[in-house]
Every structure is written in structure tokens, then in C-alpha cells.
Amino acid sequence: MNRIIAFTVMICALMLAGCAAPVPYDYTELKKSKPKSILVLPPINESPDINAGPSMLTQITQPLSEAGYYVLPVAVVDETFKQNGLTESTDIHALSTAKxxxxxxxxxxxxxxxxxxxxxxxxxxxxxxxxATATLVDLRSGALLWSGKASASSSEDNNHNNSNNLIAMLITAAVKQISSTIRDEGHTIAGITSNRMLSAGHFNGILYGPRSPLYGKDDLKS
Known part of the structure; x- marks a missing residue:
């Protein structure tokens, strides 16, 4: 009987732990720093697809700009690195914040x-x-200001109503595979991931910047 009670208590504890509210992000450093301009570095690509880094880079500026920050032009930043012999994202990420x-x-x-x-x-x-993951660091002090992570998938809105029709499913799959080989669907999904990760106004997301009318008014800890 004691074993049954102990097992029941353990299951209840695990269920309560799984239902625990997510921990709010500590925005102390970000609020203290009050950054106005952001330099976005070429992403490090840990996937096997060589298009991943450039695709994600083109998607980052918009959500940050809409959040109220001035983002240095990506093309200008890229050319500056090339003029200094830096073409690999890993080498660029290794540069000091002071530099x-x-x-x-x-x-x-x-x-x-x-x-x-x-x-x-x-x-x-x-x-x-x-x-993808993102980390914002103060270039003046080197302090970590914010970090986040997001995912997106093309299967999120899949309609499973025809799950009993195998022929229809095979045709749909064939069409999707042909379409994916013609265009880079990952680029579209990367845009969704970028917006989820870098848009302001959601729980544990980045705070609104000084160019936004909501600057200083968002309390994302509630």
C-alpha cells in the first residue's frame, strides 16, 4: 500500500511540475542598456542546408525594425566584413564586442x-x-541583454480530414515534394521563425525599442 501511495504522489508531483508556469525573462540588463541600434551578424548555420544562413539573415531586419530598433543595413555590414577579409560567420561571431x-x-x-x-x-x-536561436549583447559593456528561440513548421496547418483517402494523400505529398524542389520552402518558414523569435509584444520576447510608440510601456512579465 505504501508503494502505491508513494507512486501516486510521484505521478502527481510530475504532473504539477509539467503544468508549472514558464519563468518570465529577466529584462533588467535590457532595460538598463536601452539600445537604439542593433548590428545583426551573419547567422551561424548548424544545419546541413547551405541556404540556411543567408535565408535567415534576410528575414531578421523586419521584425527588429517593427519592434522599434534601428538595424544596420545588412548589405553594408556584409560588405564591411568582406573588405576586412571576413567571410565566415564563425570568424565574425568570434570578434570581440569592443572591436x-x-x-x-x-x-x-x-x-x-x-x-x-x-x-x-x-x-x-x-x-x-x-x-533558430538569437542572443542580444550590449556592445558597450558586453552584457547579455536578451536571448530567445523559435521554431516553425510547414506541417502546423496540415489538414488531416483526408487521412482515410490514401490516393489523395499520395497525390498531395507528390505535389508538395515537387513544389519544394522548385522553390526553397525553408525561406518562407524561416520568415515565420524569425518573426516568432524577434517580434516584440509577446511573453519573454524582445522588448519594444525607442522607435516604437509602445517603448517603455510593455510589461511582458505579466
Missing amino acids: LQQIFGADAVMYVKVVEYGTSYMVISSDTRVT
Whole structure:
């Protein structure tokens, strides 16, 4: 009987732990820093797809700008690195914050990693998934200001109503696979991932910047 009670208590504890509210992000350093301009570095690509880094880089500026920050033009930043013999994202990420601040004069730098990017093909379906992480660091002090992670998948809105019609499923899968080979569906999904990760106004997301009318008014800890 004691074993049954102990087992029941353990199961209840695990269930309560699983239902625990997520921990709010500590925005102390970000609020203290008050960055106005952000330098976005070329993402480090940890996926096997060579398009992942450039694809994600083109998607980062918009959500940050809409959040109220000035983002240094990506093309200008890229050309500056090339003129200094830096073409690999890993080498660029290894530069000191002091050096980056000296060259670009921005308040903060955004480090991005593409963890997952690409399409998985199965017999009757395919799924394109993009996962990325982002870290914002103060270029003046080197302090960590904010970090986040997001994922998006093409299968999120799949309609399973025709799950009993195998022929229809096979045709749909074939069409999706042909379409994916013609265009880079990962680029579209990367845009969704980027917006989820870098848009302001959601729980544990980045705070609104000084160019936003909501600057200083968002309390994302509630």
C-alpha cells in the first residue's frame, strides 16, 4: 500500500511540475542598456542546408525594425566584413564586442544560430522545419541583454480530414515534394521563425525599442 501511495504522489508531483508556469525573462540588463541600434551578424548555420544562413539573415531586419530598433543595413555590414577579409560567420561571431563597436558604432549586436533548416520527405507527407536561436549583447559593456528561440513548421496547418483517402494523400505529398524542389520552402518558414523569435509584444520576447510608440510601456512579465 505504501508503494502505491508513494507512486501516486510521484505521478502527481510530475504532473504539477509539467503544468508549472514558464519563468518570465529577466529584462533588467535590457532595460538598463536601452539600445537604439542593433548590428545583426551573419547567422551561424548548424544545419546541413547551405541556404540556411543567408535565408535567415534576410528575414531578421523586419521584425527588429517593427519592434522599434534601428538595424544596420545588412548589405553594408556584409560588405564591411568582406573588405576586412571576413567571410565566415564563425570568424565574425568570434570578434570581440569592443572591436564590433569600434567598427560599426552600434549599441548592441544580435547573434543568431540556425539550428534546423530543411525539408524531411516521407511516403505520404513532407515537413519543412526551421529552428533558430538569437542572443542580444550590449556592445558597450558586453552584457547579455536578451536571448530567445523559435521554431516553425510547414506541417502546423496540415489538414488531416483526408487521412482515410490514401490516393489523395499520395497525390498531395507528390505535389508538395515537387513544389519544394522548385522553390526553397525553408525561406518562407524561416520568415515565420524569425518573426516568432524577434517580434516584440509577446511573453519573454524582445522588448519594444525607442522607435516604437509602445517603448517603455510593455510589461511582458505579466
